[in-house]
């Protein structure tokens with residue numbers, strides 16, 4: 304069913320993508336993820352490299368104009 308070798312080895316791991324934020328905090332895309340640890344994840348991305356990531360600051364935030 305799965306091609307993940309870690310599943311067969313019963314290694315504690317997660318299939319979600321770990322997002323590393325600018326302040327070094329981490330979040331997993333898998334809501335069921337119990338422990339967002341680098342070692343448990345095969346897929347790790349920097350938040351600033353993710354399109355629409357919360358740490359992306361290349362565009363100024365377009366605040367709604369308050370009258």
Ligand SMILES: [Zn+2]
Nearest residue numbers: 307309310318
């Ligand atoms: Zn697996």
Ligand SMILES: [Zn+2]
Nearest residue numbers: 317319331336
């Ligand atoms: Zn995870």
Ligand SMILES: [Zn+2]
Nearest residue numbers: 324350357358
């Ligand atoms: Zn972020």
